[in-house]
Amino acid sequence: AQTVTQSQPEMSVQEAETVTLSCTYDTSENNYYLFWYKQPPSRQMILVIRQEAYKQQNATENRFSVNFQKAAKSFSLKISDSQLGDTAMYFCAFMKHWAGNKLVFGAGTILRVKS
Amino acid sequence: GAVVSQHPSRVICKSGTSVKIECRSLDFQATTMFWYRQFPKQSLMLMATSNEGSKATYEQGVEKDKFLINHASLTLSTLTVTSAHPEDSSFYICSAVPGLAYEQYFGPGTRLTVT
Numbered sequence: 096a097q098t099v100t101q102s103q104p105e106m107s108v109q110e111a112e113t114v115t116l117s118c119t120y121d122t123s124e125n126n127y128y129l130f131w132y133k134q135p136p137s138r139q140m141i142l143v144i145r146q147e148a149y150k151q152q153n154a155t156e157n158r159f160s161v162n163f164q165k166a167a168k169s170f171s172l173k174i175s176d177s178q179l180g181d182t183a184m185y186f187c188a189f190m191k192h193w194a195g196n197k198l199v200f201g202a203g204t205i206l207r208v209k210s
Numbered sequence: 211g212a213v214v215s216q217h218p219s220r221v222i223c224k225s226g227t228s229v230k231i232e233c234r235s236l237d238f239q240a241t242t243m244f245w246y247r248q249f250p251k252q253s254l255m256l257m258a259t260s261n262e263g264s265k266a267t268y269e270q271g272v273e274k275d276k277f278l279i280n281h282a283s284l285t286l287s288t289l290t291v292t293s294a295h296p297e298d299s300s301f302y303i304c305s306a307v308p309g310l311a312y313e314q315y316f317g318p319g320t321r322l323t324v325t
Binding site: 128132137138139140141142145184186190192195196197198200201202203205 | 242244248251252253254256259301303305307312313314316318319
């Protein structure tokens with residue numbers, strides 16, 4: 096079974112600074128997807144960024160980028176120019192290819208952006 | 211696009227009664243929907259996978275007679291908590307997958323309080 100580990104329960108960052116959230120996963124699969132979701136205080140789950148495992152290039156979405164290290168099974172999220180609205184719980188998630196679209200979530204990291 | 215709604219957003223019910231939560235995909239057809247439960251500051255716990263026109267698949271440890279799931283159409287899945295008890299109080303989130311896509315789109319969640 097796949098597992099996803101987020102080793103940082105809570106983090107804080109100063110506004111406009113950069114922060115990196117860690118995620119490691121365990122799988123014997125070769126084809127899979129990885130995601131970062133954001134859950135702000137409203138509790139609406141919002142997709143931040145996705146990465147297909149077959150793509151070597153790291154995904155980027157504006158201020159959000161990932162460092163995908165397939166051999167190390169690591170998938171960290173970097174948030175640049177942090178904004179107060181980035182304050183949320185962030186979940187790393189794994190999805191096996193062609194396996195019913197099931198997501199396996201990490202425990203989450205609470206990120207607080209301070210002014 | 212890809213909007214998922216849930217109704218109600220909040221519900222309070224008395225112990226022993228049943229409560230139904232609806233999950234709708236508003237602008238796409240969803241062959242697969244998922245139901246999650248989330249406790250405060252914790253990750254999402256998958257309860258069941260709902261496929262249109264067939265019985266739901268429950269995760270280990272989830273009582274299928276207590277959490278009844280019906281996926282009667284390609285845009286609607288319902289979760290009924292039967293004979294609710296205070297320990298069923300939680301935040302319930304649904305997600306839906308469009309057609310042949312792989313990405314899950316999440317509803318805003320339903321906060322259930324059982325008194």
